[in-house]
Amino acid sequence: MYVGEDPLFGLMNRIGKPVDGHRPFPRYRTTPGGWRTLVESLGGNTLSVVGLWGEPAAVHVALREELSGDVVVVSLDCPNGHFPSLSAVRPSVIRLERTACDLFGLVADGAVDPRPWLDHGAWGVTHPLAVPPGPAPAEPQRYPFLKTEGEGLHQIPVGPVHAGIIEPGHFRFTANGETVARLEQRLGYVHKGIEGLMAGRTVGDAARLAARISGDATVAHSLAFARAVEAALGVAVPPRAVWLRGVMAELERLANHLGDIGAICNDAAFAFMLAEMGRLREAVLLTNDAVFGHRLLMDRVVPGGVSVDLPDDGGKRILELVAELRRRFPPLVAIYESKASLQDRTVGTGIVSIRLVSRFGTGGYVGRASGRGQDARRTPGYAPYDDLDFEIPVLTAGDVNARVWVRIREVEQSLSLLEQMIRRMPGVPRDSHGRTPLPRVDLPAGAGEGMALVESFRGEIMTWVRLADDGTVARCHPRDPSWFQWPLLEAAIEGNIVADFPLCNKSFNGSYSGHDL
Amino acid sequence: MLKHIWAALTGGPVTTDAPPLDADALVQLRDAELAGRLDAAAHRRLGRSLSIRAVDAGSCNGCELEIHAVNNPIYDLERFGIRFVASPRHADVLLVTGPVTRNMAEALRRTWDATPDPKWVVACGDCACTGGVFAGSYACVGPVESVIPVDLTLPGCPPPPRVLLAGLLALLESSAEPLSAIAPPAGRQGHSRP
Ligand code: SF4
Numbered sequence: 001m002y003v004g005e006d007p008l009f010g011l012m013n014r015i016g017k018p019v020d021g022h023r024p025f026p027r028y029r030t031t032p033g034g035w036r037t038l039v040e041s042l043g044g045n046t047l048s049v050v051g052l053w054g055e056p057a058a059v060h061v062a063l064r065e066e067l068s069g070d071v072v073v074v075s076l077d078c079p080n081g082h083f084p085s086l087s088a089v090r091p092s093v094i095r096l097e098r099t100a101c102d103l104f105g106l107v108a109d110g111a112v113d114p115r116p117w118l119d120h121g122a123w124g125v126t127h128p129l130a131v132p133p134g135p136a137p138a139e140p141q142r143y144p145f146l147k148t149e150g151e152g153l154h155q156i157p158v159g160p161v162h163a164g165i166i167e168p169g170h171f172r173f174t175a176n177g178e179t180v181a182r183l184e185q186r187l188g189y190v191h192k193g194i195e196g197l198m199a200g201r202t203v204g205d206a207a208r209l210a211a212r213i214s215g216d217a218t219v220a221h222s223l224a225f226a227r228a229v230e231a232a233l234g235v236a237v238p239p240r241a242v243w244l245r246g247v248m249a250e251l252e253r254l255a256n257h258l259g260d261i262g263a264i265c266n267d268a269a270f271a272f273m274l275a276e277m278g279r280l281r282e283a284v285l286l287t288n289d290a291v292f293g294h295r296l297l298m299d300r301v302v303p304g305g306v307s308v309d310l311p312d313d314g315g316k317r318i319l320e321l322v323a324e325l326r327r328r329f330p331p332l333v334a335i336y337e338s339k340a341s342l343q344d345r346t347v348g349t350g351i352v353s354i355r356l357v358s359r360f361g362t363g364g365y366v367g368r369a370s371g372r373g374q375d376a377r378r379t380p381g382y383a384p385y386d387d388l389d390f391e392i393p394v395l396t397a398g399d400v401n402a403r404v405w406v407r408i409r410e411v412e413q414s415l416s417l418l419e420q421m422i423r424r425m426p427g428v429p430r431d432s433h434g435r436t437p438l439p440r441v442d443l444p445a446g447a448g449e450g451m452a453l454v455e456s457f458r459g460e461i462m463t464w465v466r467l468a469d470d471g472t473v474a475r476c477h478p479r480d481p482s483w484f485q486w487p488l489l490e491a492a493i494e495g496n497i498v499a500d501f502p503l504c505n506k507s508f509n510g511s512y513s514g515h516d517l
Numbered sequence: 518m519l520k521h522i523w524a525a526l527t528g529g530p531v532t533t534d535a536p537p538l539d540a541d542a543l544v545q546l547r548d549a550e551l552a553g554r555l556d557a558a559a560h561r562r563l564g565r566s567l568s569i570r571a572v573d574a575g576s577c578n579g580c581e582l583e584i585h586a587v588n589n590p591i592y593d594l595e596r597f598g599i600r601f602v603a604s605p606r607h608a609d610v611l612l613v614t615g616p617v618t619r620n621m622a623e624a625l626r627r628t629w630d631a632t633p634d635p636k637w638v639v640a641c642g643d644c645a646c647t648g649g650v651f652a653g654s655y656a657c658v659g660p661v662e663s664v665i666p667v668d669l670t671l672p673g674c675p676p677p678p679r680v681l682l683a684g685l686l687a688l689l690e691s692s693a694e695p696l697s698a699i700a701p702p703a704g705r706q707g708h709s710r711p
Contacts, residue, residue: 163604191618192656
């Protein structure tokens, strides 16, 4: 029987048994045979991989049925530390499987690429999250880069310390004259061991770590962690907290998109735009600071609700910001559109095909610029977005220009969302002392498993959490959208000139920290 | 676009006033000198200009966002003669962020080796100062000073642009004259230099 067309839940019922207490999406435990059936199904196009992560003796994969948007988690116990690899049918999991091996010593049998990924041999320990961890590596290993052979090829190694004010990573170009024949990335330099640090911490302490997974997406990562914890405990947060979270998330999206648009133009040698967008971005950050008390909104979204409420004039200030950006942003867009020298650099550069974004399940502006419209705010959707009007811009050109335009359109949408949310913000009843309490509920201590999908400015974050009986975090896996975007940068640059790499890279703006964890 | 440029030319500068020098930073720099790490004669040689090389040694990228912000037209670090350079070989100052991951420790050490003397190291952000929330991880070495000598710490998560600016201005001041000659910055409040 051909299983590729099986609806997701039909497949799950055949290969797995539901696990109790996993919310809001179901989790199924399967057998090695069931896992192999799953590998076969992944050969088709109906499912996409949302995440893959390890535990000391188990591996989990989160899947989405593209058509219905249904999400499930499938788990396989691996008492001997082995599981059949998914990488041959799904290249998007190659790096995730390598990571599961680095951190837990789980070996993916038949893996396309068995090299280490985050482990550079410097930790003084191997498989740090396995029970027990492995011994320190004997000898520093040389990392074997992929071979590129051919006449007239030369290599350009770049990084980990780059020339600009950016995060560290290593890029190895093989070029034929000006043209890039292959780019190979090596990441992991900013691996901080966040998953290891979270284990055993209270939810509050782990939330501070979640807020620092990727500083530019601190609201989104905090929100994903908070919602996963709230799902695990079955807690509903006050409506006002839900709406304030939405406001913060859109302010974050706005600030990042404005910064990115300026930075992309700057890498095409159009510094004017960097300066102008820098001013707009600063206007957002100043408002953040005035209204919520932190420029990047760190630690403002917490499990149970939010840690600050709007001051009396907060709504007014945000509406003023929206009005100011509505006035100042469109003329700059008109300039972007009308400069032939700029268009010459961005149009047709760094093309990513729809085939690749579908295969990798790539989201965010990278996916949406190449025709894949997935946005977690819509599918599976979450409050308050299910109650708001907004569009998800989707383009098909897949080049740097399309990634700029998706951001431009999303800035416009975020402005409209902010306006809607401020105007319709639910209030909080005063308590018996006449004070308005903070929209936040206390969390019960208890065990549970939860998962959340949250749309950051960069794309979809998946956070999975298991809480122990005493309410501490037993295991948390936050999967940044960059995992499914970085590999496509290797494809985007192929056939382009080396000088266009900064431009392509900036148009992706992958997070090193979010990826390396 | 011409309209835009005209508006920018006639609208006056958007740049904010310089913040007062960071008094705590001056004390730290003086301590560094007393400890023999900085030499006053070297300070004078630099004049009123500093070249900075930013090194991310494992940050969450929050600190980088604010370092970018000090370069925007609002804070405009370059008006003080402080600029970011692309190579450690051109730098007087290493501005280091992050809890120094083990995977970056070697690269940080090599960057420091490649920076010519005299050089300053500024630890930027809580992570670089103390290890921050990442202290104690198997993957982090800890504060920057456990890898290379640090002259100035700028705490904050992340330090906002005004704090960065005040700290870097203190460094510029102290490098323009012998550190021991620096009085507390009382008279300099709100003072803005060309
Ligand atoms: S100090 Fe804060 S903002 Fe800076 S790198 Fe550390 S966690 Fe990120």
